[in-house]
Amino acid sequence: MADAEDDEKEPEGPIPCSPCRGTGKLNSNAGGEPQEVDCPWCEGSGVFIEEHDAQAARRPEGEAADEKPQPAVD
Numbered sequence: 001m002a003d004a005e006d007d008e009k010e011p012e013g014p015i016p017c018s019p020c021r022g023t024g025k026l027n028s029n030a031g032g033e034p035q036e037v038d039c040p041w042c043e044g045s046g047v048f049i050e051e052h053d054a055q056a057a058r059r060p061e062g063e064a065a066d067e068k069p070q071p072a073v074d
């Protein structure tokens, strides 16, 4: 029992943004000069935003549920 860290599960929490590696900044070479810009993926926060593009891919169903005309019960 020497390797206890092998089975260590990752704690749920803020996931570091991959493109900027959690720094929130990206090096842009636009214009020929490297400069730091805010990472568009995490908006400069450095934390992976799950809903950032998930909203674009998924649409909440049920929002526009067709209202069926209720039969007149009388």
Ligand SMILES: [Zn+2]
Binding pocket: 017, 018, 019, 020, 021, 022, 023, 024, 025, 039, 040, 041, 042, 043, 044, 045, 046, 047
């Ligand atoms: Zn980022």
